[in-house]
Amino acid sequence: MSDDKPKINGSSKQEQLEQFKVDDTNKKMTTNQGLPVSNDELSLTAGKRGPTLMEDFHFREKVTHFDHERIPERVVHARGFGVHGEFELYESMKAYTKAKFLQDPKVKTPVFVRFSTVVGSRGSADTVRDVRGFATKFYTEEGNYDLVANNMPVFFIQDGIKFPDIVHAIKPEPHNEIPQASGAHDTFWDFVANNQESAHQVMWLMSDRAIPRSFRMMQGFGIHTFRFVNDQGKAHFVKFHWIPKLGVHSLVWDEAQKIAGKKPDYNRQDLYDAIEMGDFPEYEFGVQIIEEKDEFAFDFDILDPTKIWPEEDVPVKIIGKLTLNRNVDNFFAETEQVAFHPGHVVPGIDFTNDPLLQGRLFSYIDTQLLRLGGPNFHEIPVNKPVCPFHNNQRDGFHRQTINKGQVSYHNNSLAANTPATTPEKEGGYAHYQEKVEGSKILERSESFNDHFSQVKLFWNSMSPHEQQHIIDAFSFEVGSVKSMNVRQQVVEMYAHVDLELATQVANNIGVIPPTGEGSSVTKASPALSQANTMKTPATRKVGVILNNGFNDAEVKEILHGLNAEGIVYEIISEKQGVVTGINDVDLMVDHTFTTTDPVLYDAIYVVGGGDSLDNNVFHKQTTYYVKEAFKHYKPIGATHDGVGWLEESNMTGTPGVVDGNNNDFVNKFVGAIAAHRHWDRKVN
C-alpha cells in the first residue's frame, strides 16, 4: 500500500480485496508448500492392506488443516450474513462533524455490513424471535469507522457490567443446553422480572420487530448517544438510524416458526438472492441531533440506552444512503472473520458517558483476540483499512506485515521520530475534552430509574393488530416458562406499563391477574408503528400455482404485469419440468408443492388449469397453499380456475383477496401485495 493519500471510492475496498483472491479452478493441486500432489485419494500405506505411514506428509497436512478449520463462534451474534456495499452522503455534515466521510457528497465510501441474530448458534434458524444485529464497517480515508447497530433502538441493560448476566440468562440453559435461539424459557424471564431496566427492550422483542420479513426490511439503530464534533471543536449529541427504502415489515409468528423448519436460511437467502438479481437493498442514513445545552431538557436521560429520542420531539434528519451491492466471495474469509468494534471511530465522531457504550469499548477487541487468535486481526483482508497504517506495534501470531528497519519505538532519532503523530488540527484523533469530575462510586444516576414510561409510549403507539401480536408473543414466551412464580413476576412487572396488557397475558398463561394502575403516559409516537411504514410491491415474491392446460396467453400477460412492478415470482406445480398452457406455451416449473411452501412467499396467485379442480393431489395441495397464505394475512390472487378455490374456502371478497373477475386484476393484486399483509381480514 503506498503512502499516498488514498483515493476512496465505492470500489476501493473491492480493489484491495482482489489482491488476496485465489481461483483454484483449472489449477494443478499442490500441498501448502507448493509441491505437486500425485494422489489425493489414498494415504501412504505399508503394503496394500497395511498401516498408514507417518511420512505421508500430504495426508498429515490435509487432515491437520481440516482439524483446525473451526474458530470459536461469536459469543453473541454468532449467526450472521455479510455483504459489501457503499455509502453516499446527500449533504455535507460539516457544521456538525469533521468526519471526512461525512463532508463531501461526491465521495462514495465502501462498506461491509453484517446482519445477525443474537442468541442462536451459528447453525440456528434465521427467523427466530430475537434482536437483529446491523453492523457496518465504513472504510474511510481516515481509517475504519464501525457503526455496530441493532434493529431495535434500545437495549436490555443500562451498564456493560450486566452484559454477561443478560446473555447467560437468554442463552440455552447451562444444565441441558436447551432451548436453542429462544428467549422462551425460565432463566430469561427470571432475568427480566428481576432486572426491570429490561422492560423496554423486552417489549420491542415481543413486537413484530423481532421477526423481520427480511434484512432488507428492517431499521438499524446505533442505540447509544454518540457525539459529533466539528472542526471548531463544537460538539452535538447524536443518534444514528438506518431506514430501509422498502419499509419495515415483519413475518407473523406462526409463519416464522414454520420457516425456521422449512428454510432456516430464509433471511440470508433473501438478501443473497436480492443482490444477485440486482435488487440492491438501500437504507437511508438518519441522524437525530441534540445541542449540548439541551442535555437535560428531556424527561429521560439522553445517556440512558434503554430510552429512545421520540422522533416527533427530535426529528430524524436524513443525510445519506447505504446500498448493498455485492455478495462475498468466501463466507469464512469475509463474514466470519470480520471484526467490528464500536471503538473504531474517526475524527469528528466521539463517545458519551453512556455506561453501556463504555462497557462495549472494552469488550469487542477482547473478544476478537480470542476469536481470531491474536492481535493481528486488522491484517485480515476484510478488516484492513483502505488507507495506509503505520505504528510501532510488532509481532504476535500470524503477523503478515513485514515492517522494515531497526526502529520500532517512539520517541526516536534514528528514524527522525517517525512514524510521526499528527496534530489534531491536521487530522490526528483527539478525544473530546468533556469536563468530568466526581468521586469514584458504584452508583447509577436516578435519572436512569424510570423503566416504564417509554414502554407505555411504545405500547400506545402500536396499531390494534400490533398490540395483539405483542399479547400473543408474551403469552407464548412467558407461557413457556415452567416456574409459575416467574410467570407471576413478569405479569406484575408489565402491570406497571399497561394493566390491560398484563391482565390479558395473565389470563392466557394461568396466573393471577395483577392489580395496579399502569403507567400514566398517554402520548404515542406514530413513527414506532410499522403500520405507518413505507409500502411498495417491489421485490416481493409471489408463488404462482399452475396446472397443465392453464390459459397461457392471459397468464403470461399477468405475470408480465407483476414483473413490471418489480415483483418476482416462482411457478409451482405438481411435477417438476414444464407446465404447458392451452396454446402449448411451456413455462418452467420452479417448485413442486413439496419442494416449497406457502410460508416462503409474500403472496399466492392461483390459476389452476386443465383438470386441476378435480385432480385430488393438485386440489388438496392448492387448498393448503391458499388457506395457509390466508391465515398469515397474505395477499391472494386468483384468476381462471383459481377462483374456484376462493369460493370453496369462502374467501371471495375478503380483504387482500383479489379475483380475476375484476377488470384490472394486476393493479388490484399489486396494490394488495404492496400492503404487505391484510390485518383487517378475519382469520379463525
Ligand code: HDE
Ligand atoms: Fe455487542 N457484542 N455488546 N451490542 N454486538 C458483540 O463482539 C457487547 C451491544 C452488536 O456482526 C461481540 O465481535 C457488550 C449493543 C452487534 O460481528 C461482543 C455489550 C449493541 C454485534 C459484544 C454489547 C450491540 C455484536 C460478540 C454491552 C447495539 C455483531 C462478537 C456493554 C448497539 C457484530 C463480537 C458482528 C457483537 C459485546 C451491547 C450490537 C462480545 C459487552 C447495545 C451488531 O464483543
